[in-house]
Amino acid sequence: MNMNINFNTFSILGGDLPPALRDAINEVESNTKAPRALVVSAALSALSTVGQGLINVQVPTTHSLRPCSLWLITLAESGERKSTIDRLFAAAIIEFQQRHATLLAKAWNDYRVEHKIWKAEEAALLKQLTRLGIRHGNGGDDLRVQIKVHAAREPIAPKAPKLLYEDCTIEALQHQLFGAWPNAALASNEAAVIFKGHVSQHLPVLNKLWDGDDVDIDRMTRESFTVKDARLTLSLMSQPKPFQDFVQRNDGEARSLGFLARALVCQPFSTQGMRFIDRPVTSWEHLPKFQRQLAGLLEQSVSTDGEPLPERETMVMSEEASQCWILYYNRVEQQSGLGGCYANCKDHAAKLADNVARLAALLQLLDGGEIISLQNVERSIVLVGWYSNEFIRLFCPPPPIPQVDLDLNMLNDYLSRLRGQGCRYVAKNYVRKYGPNALRNKQRLDPVLDRMVQLGWITLWLDEKKSKYMDLWPLLIFDQGGWEKRLVR
Structure with missing residues (x-):
């Protein structure tokens, strides 16, 4: 909650x-x-x-x-x-x-008095029934009828x-x-x-x-x-x-x-x-x-x-x-x-x-x-x-934002600043060295880079030495012969 x-x-x-x-x-x-x-x-x-x-x-x-x-x-x-x-x-x-x-208030006072009288009459009838013996005959049946009639007349509060x-x-x-x-x-x-x-x-x-x-x-x-x-x-x-x-x-x-x-x-x-x-x-x-x-x-x-x-x-x-x-x-x-x-x-x-x-x-x-x-x-x-x-x-608050999405926004802000400085080709190690502190860890950085590739925000490739690089402007034609000269590493 x-x-x-x-x-x-x-x-x-x-x-x-x-x-x-x-x-x-x-x-x-x-x-x-x-x-x-x-x-x-x-x-x-x-x-x-x-x-x-x-x-x-x-x-x-x-x-x-x-x-x-x-x-x-x-x-x-x-x-x-x-x-x-x-x-x-x-x-x-x-x-x-x-x-x-x-x-x-008066009705309640009248009710209390009437109910006391009713209770006293009930007690008297029950006492008579006890004296006769609680069994049928000997006048007990008539008394039972009187008790039932009396019960139906109980005052209502x-x-x-x-x-x-x-x-x-x-x-x-x-x-x-x-x-x-x-x-x-x-x-x-x-x-x-x-x-x-x-x-x-x-x-x-x-x-x-x-x-x-x-x-x-x-x-x-x-x-x-x-x-x-x-x-x-x-x-x-x-x-x-x-x-x-x-x-x-x-x-x-x-x-x-x-x-x-x-x-x-x-x-x-x-x-x-x-x-x-x-x-x-x-x-x-x-x-x-x-x-x-x-x-x-x-x-x-x-x-x-x-x-x-x-x-x-x-x-x-x-x-x-x-x-x-x-x-x-x-x-x-x-x-x-x-x-x-x-x-x-x-x-x-x-x-x-x-x-x-x-x-x-x-x-x-x-x-x-x-x-x-x-x-x-x-x-x-x-x-x-x-x-x-x-x-x-x-x-029902919204679910917490996944860490990878938070990291995505963090890295995108950083790469946007590089774009603003005229950078296009950037070495992954450069980001690990100079990028946001939280993303200098490979386990945090790699899922974010993969998400950016899926979204089309960057492209990644490896050179013959297995070093990884990224293109910050993937919609532009790749500079096959001159990208290394413009590389930020």
Whole structure:
């Protein structure tokens, strides 16, 4: 994994986004001076957390429904204002959770009292059954019926919409998705604790949640259950070192099992040392508007009876948008072949079109309407493409240049200087004596000379004494009678 190259720009996000999202991103970046990629990832995480409970997206090729959850992993050193950015964009979600928890406080108190009464009644019925003897007859059959009826009347705990989880095991998260609220975000601005924890032991489960598949939880000592139709956003901000350790753990399972391929990963260029104050008063105009839009969408994700929406709305691409998406899919597929830019990261390439569809649906959710526009597909292709470049930069760097090619460039520079001095015929021993130090060794020099001959840059020949010479201008007519007089030796 190449974690050293750390230069990138994010100018592609300058303006072509839905206005509310664009203006909020620009304002937060301007006021905090945090890296733009960090700001954008936090904004998309908030949008995914909110939107995943409202919509699915229909993929043009198979017409299958896909979740709209995004996984975003942002790598930044300490001091890059990860916590600040995370709090700013998560504010609407936190306020939504707190307000609904307050509204449900009385319902929870009533539930606890009713459940205690129910437990007491259950204990009384079971005690009666014990007195009669646990066998059929003697009135026991009627009592069994009463116990079954009573069990069916167990009070149901009110569901409070809890979306954000930080210090949470995967097992606890699964239980919450099953019994509490089916839409969640595993979000942390200090995700080292997550990467160092048990996440690596549950990557297949997380992958299933990204795919929208059911997750069966089998237990020996407790009741088994199945997580159905759940949605999970990942918003993980971490320093590079803990993430690098996570990626390398267990022989690189995070990559081989497809966890990283599903994620939009970036490592922004640091802005530390350039975060100057350019005005004394900070204006917050656009972020609150974006937060209000998120808050409105969050309210739509709760049904009138306080339950999660039974069905999500299906977002469908327009005909133009579908054609654009298919063209993008085919181009990615083409570049996954031998010699293509995705040849060494086919796992990542296989998820790109899916991420484009998800993001396009989320952007359309902000714009309004059920039909995804061509503009939002194009926006998503550009944005996902930037994250794709980051993935290639971090995980699929180009192979090192072979030493013979480096030597080829070195020798060509030297011979070009000789050509510039009017030299044409040069003895090999002259190069070994006066040429680049690294190439004065025969084992290093000979393969380079052979490559130059193959390329037609020089010709080589031997005289009767087996001495080797080279012609630096092989396309010119060879001076059969006078080459020795012009020889550089």
